[in-house]
Amino acid sequence: MEHEELEAADAVGSEEAEISNDKPEEVSLEEQLKEALNKSAELEAKLADAENRYIRLQADFDNSRRRARLDIEASEKYRAQKLISDLLPAIDNFERALQMETDSEQVKSVLQGMEMVYRSLLEALKNEGAEQIESVGKEFDPHIHQAVMQVEVEGFESNTVVEEFQKGYILKDRVIRPAMVKVNQ
């Protein structure tokens, strides 16, 4: 820009020199004016363009921040999903082990102690927003129940879960694993 400035100064200088003749200075002035007006128009276009680019960048920036916030929220919300999924087989086995039938009072006592451990594991999952899906006696819901058997049993309403083969788990609003169930038709 300094360079253009100098040109403008030169133009004024040469014009001064020319004034002495008849009227070439008017041409020169008009040309200068025309040039100056052209330059202004060009600068206005550039300025408008720069301002548009700024506005677009600002919009991109806002979008990017919004997306980053949503990403963080989603990744926070389901942060424990992988660990919970990895824990489920152990919890399934725990549950099965607790269902052991026995006449031994000693074994019953051990199982009672273990049942407390089991409940406190489920409590920790609950603190993170993960819970077991309710099944037996509930209306069959394909979002949370996976029907692996269909039966016709009297005394149960139609489309009702009558038995559960494997517990389902939900993390907040996301089904980690549907419950495997038997449904009455």
Added chain:
Amino acid sequence: MEHEELEAADAVGSEEAEISNDKPEEVSLEEQLKEALNKSAELEAKLADAENRYIRLQADFDNSRRRARLDIEASEKYRAQKLISDLLPAIDNFERALQMETDSEQVKSVLQGMEMVYRSLLEALKNEGAEQIESVGKEFDPHIHQAVMQVEVEGFESNTVVEEFQKGYILKDRVIRPAMVKVNQ
């Protein structure tokens, strides 16, 4: 630069004064030129300003994206920390229950089954990067061991952990809970 602009405008002004007598239409042209040059200068300043603001915004944008990426990485790395902390009391109780001494073969068999469940829980934690801290026989390390007792025992080297009261856990490079230990002095 504005300063040069003003000088250029002055030059035009003084010249204008000389011409003003017989040719008033030229004054008008010169005034227009002066105005046009002033406007150009003003637009150039605005354009430079707009370009600077764009560059600053771009730099802010880049920084913001970099920070967001680091935030996501950190929150991913330790995502399961809260759940793991919540699980530790249940795992402690599990461990204690398994250490039960018994003569009953039935109870021994139940405990063996439960030990497999316990190991698979630890395996799930390991998949997430969480592991038990090794203690007994290791050199005392205040970063991972919490000394709750100090003894003098022969046959152990000094500053060595001789007993562990409660397991410690580490998640990747972060200590979730130090091991509570007895140290030989």
